[in-house]
Amino acid sequence: MTIYAYLVAAWLVLVGSLGIARSRNLIHSVVCLSIAQAGTYVLLLSIGFQKNVPPPVFGSPPSKPTLAVTDPVVQAMALTDVVVSATVTALLLAIVIQLHKRHGTVDPDELRALQG
Numbered sequence: 001m002t003i004y005a006y007l008v009a010a011w012l013v014l015v016g017s018l019g020i021a022r023s024r025n026l027i028h029s030v031v032c033l034s035i036a037q038a039g040t041y042v043l044l045l046s047i048g049f050q051k052n053v054p055p056p057v058f059g060s061p062p063s064k065p066t067l068a069v070t071d072p073v074v075q076a077m078a079l080t081d082v083v084v085s086a087t088v089t090a091l092l093l094a095i096v097i098q099l100h101k102r103h104g105t106v107d108p109d110e111l112r113a114l115q116g
Helices: 004-022 026-048 072-103
Strands: none
Touching: 004 026, 026 072
């Protein structure tokens, strides 16, 4: 794969991070975090991509094993990253809903009761 996948991954992480830094809404911050995490998916898949190599699974009829196979660990890490990201997003949105119920706002500057 070319350098474009790495540039897309860096762009997604940068845009998500800037969105988190500039956000005045907690829901917007959660969405920006999800965008930044999408950059990690692209990065992991671009690292694991190899052109013209067979999968590491030898099926029926059995194919001849070669030394050049796709690394399944990177694909498993990307799948794990998707699951963790969905869980974190759901948890953060649940926290934002509870904050809105208790304090009536999702603006971080107006949450005076949470200051130490």
